[in-house]
Amino acid sequence: MSNKFELGSLTLETKKPNTTAWINKAKPYFVDQIRFTLQGDLDMNNFKVTNLKSPENDNDAVHKKYLRDQINSIDVNKTHLEDKISNVKRFFKCQLNNKDFMNDTKLQQEVAGLISFIHNQLVNVVNKTQLQNLISLISKLNDKIAKQKLDIQQLIDNIPDENEDIFQQELNALETKLNSELQKELTNIKQQI
Numbered sequence: 516m517s518n519k520f521e522l523g524s525l526t527l528e529t530k531k532p533n534t535t536a537w538i539n540k541a542k543p544y545f546v547d548q549i550r551f552t553l554q555g556d557l558d559m560n561n562f563k564v565t566n567l568k569s570p571e572n573d574n575d576a577v578h579k580k581y582l583r584d585q586i587n588s589i590d591v592n593k594t595h596l597e598d599k600i601s602n603v604k605r606f607f608k609c610q611l612n613n614k615d616f617m618n619d620t621k622l623q624q625e626v627a628g629l630i631s632f633i634h635n636q637l638v639n640v641v642n643k644t645q646l647q648n649l650i651s652l653i654s655k656l657n658d659k660i661a662k663q664k665l666d667i668q669q670l671i672d673n674i675p676d677e678n679e680d681i682f683q684q685e686l687n688a689l690e691t692k693l694n695s696e697l698q699k700e701l702t703n704i705k706q707q708i
Contacts, residue, residue, distance in 0.1 A: 592636040593705070599629050600697065607693070626660055649704060656700045663693050 603625050633653055670685050 596633060596636065597701075599632050600701070603629055604694070604697075607690070626657065630657060652700065652704055656697075659696055659700070663689070663696075 606625055630653060634650070667689060670689065
């Protein structure tokens, strides 16, 4: 198998596959530096570009690899976010089983921690308009959590001491509603990503 590519008017052809290793290990700006058109195959860290004919095509390969790395990073961040949300849900479930429910400082710490975690993870996003959209989604999610908190407080204030079954049914309905809204917001965030 021979490697063939052109640098200006000079054609290089070889039977040894390692003779092009210096191109394969080159930095992304290499093609822009030599000011010639490459034609042939170019392998850049497990991402192969074939038949380069214009200088912008080689940069497209670098951008695609970078974007794939960003997507993988976002997937990891999404997993961490889902873990944080499950921790908040677990906290809500524990508090729903507790008669002395409202511990505002702990609830505010959990929500603030979740919001700061989401914000810190999204700072790495390249597209700032996408970041603004996600921040608005987080703000909406924060408003819904505050509304749910008020709904829970109203339910607790209106609980008669004799009817614990009705209380449990209302709590289950509220938990289902909260879970569905959180799932809907997560779906919106995933679509934005």
